[in-house]
Amino acid sequence: MDAAQFVMPRYELTLILKAMQRPETVATLKRTVETLMERGAVVRALESLGERALPYKISKHNVRHTRGGYFLIDFYSSAKILPTLLDHLKRDVDVVRPTLLRTDKEMGSAPYCFPEPPKNKDTLPRRR
Amino acid sequence: MLGIRSVKFIQSVLSQHRLKYSVTEHGLRSLSSASPEMKSSDDLPIKMDNPYKEPPKGCILCNITVDHKNVQLLSQFVSPHTGRIYGRHITGLCGRKQREVSKAIKKAIHMGFMSVTLKDPSFMKDPNICTVKHLE
Secondary structure (H helix, E strand, O other): OOHHHHHOOEEEEEEEEEOOOHHHHHHHHHHHHHHHHHOOOEEEEEEEEEEEEEEEEEEEOOEEEEEEEEEEEEEEOOHHHHHHHHHHHHHOOOEEEEEEEEOOOOOOOOOOOOOOOOOOOOOOOOOO | OOOHHHHHHHHHHHHHOOEEEEEEOOEEEEEEEOOOOOOHHHHOOOOOOOOOOOOOOOOOOOOOOOOOOOHHHHHOOEOOOOOOEOOHHHHOOOHHHHHHHHHHHHHHHHHOOOOOOOOOHHHOOOOOOOOOOOOO
């Protein structure tokens, strides 16, 4: 665990973009990644989860969206730029929903979990 | 009275099998195995782990990482009629995994991966993990 890990934690940005034609989507993604890089983030990977129907209709920037393109951006950056970055993304008309998550800390996982011991059957069943 | 030859024969057979024997004029008197330190506690049962012990069982998500992007897995723990998350007594998961699944479902809903009040129709035909009987 060196100091660099805390200075530049790893984040994942899940971007839901408006359902657009390919060149416009490309332009939006390029814009977003450039914004990230301007603010000193190191972009690690950009994945596309395809364009699909949203699970529920989302209203954003006076438009009711039914379909969207899902994209994941993995990057390292300092934590100071995140509030301004999110603000920037919320103002972008083509972005329906930006969500930022930290992917550093892995939850400790034991090899397997112990099932709870069987409850005493003498007690009466719960009344609902 | 045993003949000398027969005694010699018995001796050779028994020595082959490494058995202690005592032969007197009346014949073979006693027969015992070659180890001299025979205690009375040697025929007690040997202590070992229960060989019929079943391997310890965990819940179904034991070695599976729960991810908020894995909507199909998360949808298996959600009601198809209302989209509500099933409780621990229905899913049969252990405490830690139940919490992980619940948090992942809420995260997925908020991020726009999973629906709130319904289960994705393409996942309706998935095998039923939870012990719920739906009215047909």
